[in-house]
Amino acid sequence: MEPFDLLFRGGLVVDGTGSPPRRADVGLRGDRIERVAPDLPAGRARKILAMEGRILCPGFIDLHSHSDLLFALGGAAGTRLLEGRVRQGITTELVGNCGIGVAPLVEQSFPAIRFVTGFITPEGVGWEWRGIGEYLNRLESIGVPLNVGTLIGHGAVRLAAMGMRAGPPTGSQFLRMEEMIEAGLAEGAFGISFGLIYPPGLYADTDELVRLCRVAASRQRFACFHQRGGGRENLLHSVREIIEVGIRSGASVHHSHDHAQGRRAWDLLPRVIAMEEEAIDRGLDLTQDVIPYPSVCTTMLAIYPSWALAEGVQPFLAKLRDPACRKRMQRDMEQADASWPPWEPHRWALNIVRDVGWENIQIAHLNRPGNRRYIGMDLARLAGVTGKDPFTAISDLVLDEDGILTQMLFGISGDRENEEPLKLLLRHPTRSFVTDAWDIGSGSPHPGAYGTYPRVLGRFAREQKLFPVEEAIRKMTSLPAARMGLSDRGVVREGARADLVVFDPVTVRDRSDYLRPRTFPDGIEHVVINGQPVVSGGKWLESKAGRVLRPGGTA
Numbered sequence: 191m192e193p194f195d196l197l198f199r200g201g202l203v204v205d206g207t208g209s210p211p212r213r214a215d216v217g218l219r220g221d222r223i224e225r226v227a228p229d230l231p232a233g234r235a236r237k238i239l240a241m242e243g244r245i246l247c248p249g250f251i252d253l254h255s256h257s258d259l260l261f262a263l264g265g266a267a268g269t270r271l272l273e274g275r276v277r278q279g280i281t282t283e284l285v286g287n288c289g290i291g292v293a294p295l296v297e298q299s300f301p302a303i304r305f306v307t308g309f310i311t312p313e314g315v316g317w318e319w320r321g322i323g324e325y326l327n328r329l330e331s332i333g334v335p336l337n338v339g340t341l342i343g344h345g346a347v348r349l350a351a352m353g354m355r356a357g358p359p360t361g362s363q364f365l366r367m368e369e370m371i372e373a374g375l376a377e378g379a380f381g382i383s384f385g386l387i388y389p390p391g392l393y394a395d396t397d398e399l400v401r402l403c404r405v406a407a408s409r410q411r412f413a414c415f416h417q418r419g420g421g422r423e424n425l426l427h428s429v430r431e432i433i434e435v436g437i438r439s440g441a442s443v444h445h446s447h448d449h450a451q452g453r454r455a456w457d458l459l460p461r462v463i464a465m466e467e468e469a470i471d472r473g474l475d476l477t478q479d480v481i482p483y484p485s486v487c488t489t490m491l492a493i494y495p496s497w498a499l500a501e502g503v504q505p506f507l508a509k510l511r512d513p514a515c516r517k518r519m520q521r522d523m524e525q526a527d528a529s530w531p532p533w534e535p536h537r538w539a540l541n542i543v544r545d546v547g548w549e550n551i552q553i554a555h556l557n558r559p560g561n562r563r564y565i566g567m568d569l570a571r572l573a574g575v576t577g578k579d580p581f582t583a584i585s586d587l588v589l590d591e592d593g594i595l596t597q598m599l600f601g602i603s604g605d606r607e608n609e610e611p612l613k614l615l616l617r618h619p620t621r622s623f624v625t626d627a628w629d630i631g632s633g634s635p636h637p638g639a640y641g642t643y644p645r646v647l648g649r650f651a652r653e654q655k656l657f658p659v660e661e662a663i664r665k666m667t668s669l670p671a672a673r674m675g676l677s678d679r680g681v682v683r684e685g686a687r688a689d690l691v692v693f694d695p696v697t698v699r700d701r702s703d704y705l706r707p708r709t710f711p712d713g714i715e716h717v718v719i720n721g722q723p724v725v726s727g728g729k730w731l732e733s734k735a736g737r738v739l740r741p742g743g744t745a
Contacts, residue, residue, distance in 0.1 A: 194235040195219050195721065198692065201241030204660050205682040206248040206667035211660060216246055218688045221721040226684055239716065241692050245659065248667040248680050249281025249689035249719065250643045253414075253479050254446055254624035256310045258285040258292045258340070262325070263312050264332035266732075271312060271631055272335045273730050274640035277710050278700075280625075281689035281719045282337035282671075282679060282739070287446060287626075288416040289385030291343020292317075293325045294370050299349040305503045306345060306388070308594035309489045309555065312630040323377030326738050333734030336719055337689070339674060339741075341383040341414060342374035344402065348390045354502035356393040356533070364401065371405045378740035380674055381411040383446070386418040386428070387492060387539055389499040395533045396431055403439035411741065412442035412475075412673065419540035420451030420602070423528040425458050426465070428539075433469045433476065442475035444673060447486065447626050448615055449603045452545030456603065456611040463618060470620070477673050479622040480615040482646050484604035485704075487554055487627060487636040490588060490595045493542045495522045496532070507593055510585055520581040546601035548573070548580040552704075553587075555596035555633025561587060565634050566705075596633060598704070616646075617656055622670040629708065637707045641700025644711035648699030659695060675741055692716035 194217035202211040203226065215230040216223060232238055252275070260271045275283070286292070290307055295317070304311070319325040322342055329338060351366040352359055359367060371382055384399060385391040403413045413435070417428035429445070436443035445466065450456050470476050491499065491506075498519055499506050509515035523543045532539035542551065549570040556562055564572055564587065572587070573580040588595065603612040615621055623646050627638035638645075643666055651662040671680025678686045691714065698713030717725035722735035 191234070192219065194224060195237065196718070196723070197230060197232065197235035197238045198241050198246055199230065199232065199238055201244040201246050201692070203682055204245050204247040204663045206663055206680050208660055208664040210658070211245060216682065216690070218718070218721050221688055223682060223684055223686050223688050226682060239692070243694065243696070244692050244715065245695050246682065246690060246692045247663045248682055249691050249717065250279045250666040251670040251674070251676070251680055252280050252283040252625050253444070253622055253670045253673060254287050254626045255283035255285050256287060256290065256626070256628045257283060257338075259307065259311050259315045260628065260630070261285065261329050261334055261338055262292070263315050267312070267314060267631070269335050269732055269734070271629055274629060274708065274710065275625070276336055276717055276724055277714060277730055278641060278643050279691040279693065279714050279717055280336060280643065281691070281717065282339070282676070284339050284341060284380065284674060286341035286343050286379065287383050287414060289343045289345035289383050289388060289391040291341070291346035291383070293319060293322045293342070294346055294350050294374065295320045296350045298353065299346070302349050302354055302502060303346055305593065309596045310628055310630065321377060322374040322379050326378050326740070330738045334736035334738060335724065335734055336736040337679075337739055338736060339380050339739040340378070341381050342371060342379040344382060344384045344394070345388060345391050347371055348394065354390050354500070356500040358395060358398060367402060368405050371402060375406065375409050375411055379411070380741050381413055382406050383414040385416045387416060388489070389496070392418070392496050392539055393500065393533055395531065396434060399435045400438045403435055403441040407439050407441035412444055413439075414444045414446050416446050418532055419528050420449050420455060421528050421540050421545040422452070422455040422458065424530055424532065424539055425450055425455050426461060427530045429462050429465055433465065433474060436469070436474050436476060445476065445478040447624065448478045448480050448621060449486075450611060451540065451542070452601050455545070459603065459611055459614050463614065477620055477622070479624040479670070481602070481626050481638060482612070482616060482623055482642060482650065483636070483638055484602050484606065484609055484612055485598055485600045485636065486602050487596060487598050490553075490584065490597045491593060493523065493551065493584075493597070495519060495526070495538050497536060503593055507589060510589055516585065523581060542599065546599065550600040550605070552598040552600070553595065554598040554635070555630070556587070556591055557594060557632070558591060561590060598634070598636065613656060616650060621665065622673070623666050634704075635707045637700065637702035637704060640702035640707060640709060641711055644698050644714060645700035647693065647695070648713070652695065652698070676739070688718055688721040690716070690718040
């Protein structure tokens with residue numbers, strides 16, 4: 191028989207299915223796992239890596255990535271910005287989340303798309319595509335460091351069909367959206383995503399979601415939802431809506447970064463879990479994911495009321511310059527509660543300021559050099575150093591930055607002192623772990639861009655014993671692979687694709703934090719993608735070993 195190209199010997203295999211560790215060697219040939227068995231002969235290998243005291247497992251699959259434009263950047267710069275993802279063991283990720291898609295593009299929607307995606311856009315992206323197929327072809331032509339698939343973003347579709355305006359689509363606009371979704375799915379999208387706190391997704395009512403999800407259901411694809419609201423007023427309504435859309439449309443549904451926003455909402459999490467368990471028991475194909483941090487990163491514009499954003503970017507900035515509109519925004523942000531249904535005029539899905547307070551909203555990214563001294567400041571401190579109230583301080587900064595800046599938001603299913611609410615979600619068996627974090631090369635990224643999966647293995651599995659290591663790995667590998675329909679990834683099995691991670695179970699841990707977010711983890715020693723080593727002995731090899739994935743494809 192032909193020799194193995196690479197043989198891992200002498201370690202423990204955790205195969206991704208939830209089965210406990212077992213001692214075995216793993217031999218690779220080409221991009222496949224050829225053999226998994228004890229004591230494979232060393233003479234049958236071109237290269238041998240000893241892994242005594244180490245665990246070998248499938249590569250981690252991130253269902254919630256916003257690296258769309260990092261992949262499209264290409265070259266050394268794009269590869270460098272994705273290094274932190276590969277070095278924490280991610281071998282596959284799904285982009286196009288939260289309705290924030292980079293395709294389809296039409297001439298009229300392009301300025302709005304560029305603005306909406308501004309907070310995830312690195313410098314130098316060429317935007318050399320129009321549809322989902324052209325976007326994926328672009329990634330294939332420049333090469334990718336890790337495997338990537340995409341969803342089609344409802345926001346991009348709605349902008350192309352009807353612009354930023356609020357209200358329901360006309361009949362012809364509905365047909366146009368359905369055509370674009372059908373085309374995107376045919377060209378290789380794994381499903382459709384909705385960002386129901388971001389314009390224009392926040393203006394879509396439940397009936398619109400149902401109708402568009404029927405297109406996904408017709409192709410056996412799934413729909414991902416950023417819930418409408420995580421605060422106390424709308425959290426349960428928001429989860430019921432996801433369940434309703436799945437039942438009425440017939441689509442498989444996925445609840446993205448499941449969370450409760452603000453201390454007043456944390457005690458609702460057991461009810462969220464129970465509602466979704468009941469829906470699953472009734473036959474709904476429903477899955478979820480969760481970020482293993484009590485914080486998230488998002489656009490700063492999410493703190494503003496939906497009516498202020500309804501007409502698009504420039505009208506919003508004009509309203510922010512108008513004293514009467516500005517006064518109304520401030521009053522709403524400081525006093526108004528969210529209400530249901532939030533797509534109706536003068537209603538609001540969530541009020542971040544009311545939910546978490548100015549002190550838990552931190553500036554993460556700014557473009558203008560003169561403003562960068564504010565990065566890392568919370569908005570209460572920003573007010574203090576500028577001599578303004580918090581609303582005025584951040585609104586003046588939004589205007590100076592032309593609306594493109596990012597926040598780090600704390601109080602998400604816990605805070606820096608209390609992670610107990612978050613642990614309810616982390617422990618739950620149907621919830622995958624995701625990053626929802628990115629690094630565009632400037633500002634202060636969320637630490638999850640460098641540390642999510644080592645954090646789960648070190649902090650939550652080893653130190654806090656929230657779950658055994660094999661359960662942690664299942665929720666990072668075979669569970670998300672099943673959601674994407676990747677039957678040959680996410681497991682260590684003969685014949686499966688050779689996407690693998692080798693780590694030291696004693697030392698693995700995240701080292702990135704909010705002060706030093708660009709810090710690589712400890713304990714991730716080898717990463718293999720499609721049979722090619724991309725991290726070896728903890729060193730990054732800058733390979734383009736990844737592949738562009740499409741549903742039912744053979745990549």
